[in-house]
Amino acid sequence: MADSFESTEPLDLIKSLLDETIVVKLRGAREIIGKLHAYDSHCNMVLGDATETIYQINDSTKEITPIEKKQSEMIFVRGDSVILFSSPDLDG
């Protein structure tokens, strides 16, 4: 396969985000912002200086409100909880 295709594999995105601050959306209405230190093909990750936000979704109004914030200096996130991740800088 041509190099140009190889360099656009989905996981190459996360590779370029090593040592950057990323936002990870997780199952259970959770989100973590932290510095990416490591990942693998299962989307297991280690994040530093991480802030986890847990949201509550109101069933009738569909309103989403943050209900809890937790800090962790170093956190391992298991890949099967990960929905998506992105960099706050990617769109900027």
Next chain:
Amino acid sequence: MLFFSFFKTLVDQQITVELKNDIEITGTLRSVDQYLNIKLENITNKESIRYPHLNAVKTLFIRGSTIRYVHLPKSAIDVNLLQDAARKEAMVSK
């Protein structure tokens, strides 16, 4: 294999495991395997009111698939080494 090796370097460290059912267990990491199953020793259960049955337990095995997070001591981790290992892992898994 990256995180298997990573957790092996953290053996004998104090870690906090948060499970997908919201139970948090702190203890000493005694061993880990390729599925990231974990053996914890000398555990303390922060939520003894909700889960009193864990009070009698000192050592336990946690199936890797039930883990949501593992909170780690920053002091035990060389961040640069970890990032280099992640880059290498990305190369070989291509």
